[in-house]
Amino acid sequence: MDMNETLFDRLGGRTGIDRLCDRIVELHLQNEAAGPRYQALDDKTLDHARAKVKEFLAAGSGGPVEYTGRSMLETHTGMNVSAAEYVAVVDDILQAMTEMDYPRPVCDEVLGIAYSLKSEIIHK
Numbered sequence: 008m009d010m011n012e013t014l015f016d017r018l019g020g021r022t023g024i025d026r027l028c029d030r031i032v033e034l035h036l037q038n039e040a041a042g043p044r045y046q047a048l049d050d051k052t053l054d055h056a057r058a059k060v061k062e063f064l065a066a067g068s069g070g071p072v073e074y075t076g077r078s079m080l081e082t083h084t085g086m087n088v089s090a091a092e093y094v095a096v097v098d099d100i101l102q103a104m105t106e107m108d109y110p111r112p113v114c115d116e117v118l119g120i121a122y123s124l125k126s127e128i129i130h131k
């Protein structure tokens with residue numbers, strides 16, 4: 008592995024990240040635990056959230072992108088997201104990455120980012 012390559016590059020740049028996030032949101036919509044949260048959104052709100060998630064991962068993985076969305080705390084405050092919903096969302100991330108054949112170390116890095124955000128998202 009080229010250690011100079013950013014996570015953004017290893018995710019396939021913006022093309023790979025956009026495709027990955029599309030699949031993650033598709034899985035969220037079908038998810039038994041977390042699905043209702045996303046099904047409840049109107050198309051415009053869901054499209055907006057999907058676009059911001061792409062930007063968030065592109066910026067957070069070291070890509071040449073600025074995140075212009077709301078903070079994780081601000082976004083999820085008032086939702087009272089449960090720990091079970093959180094696990095369900097992280098499961099979808101791993102499933103999408105596995106389907107897309109990302110190497111395990113790349114999956115682990117993304118899951119690490121997801122877990123690092125947990126306290127900003129659940130029970131808020």
Ligand code: HEM
Pocket residue numbers: 041044045048052055056057059060063075076077078082083088092093094096120121122124128
């Ligand atoms: C790794 C964990 C997560 C990340 C990185 C994440 C990221 C984001 C981002 C970037 C947005 C859009 C922010 C904006 O509009 O400016 C968003 C919105 C949203 N997230 Fe999360 N999220 C996570 C976990 C969750 C969980 C566990 C749930 C609950 C099942 C959830 C439910 C939602 C909903 C419903 C919205 C749309 C809010 C709205 O605009 O009304 N998220 N999330």
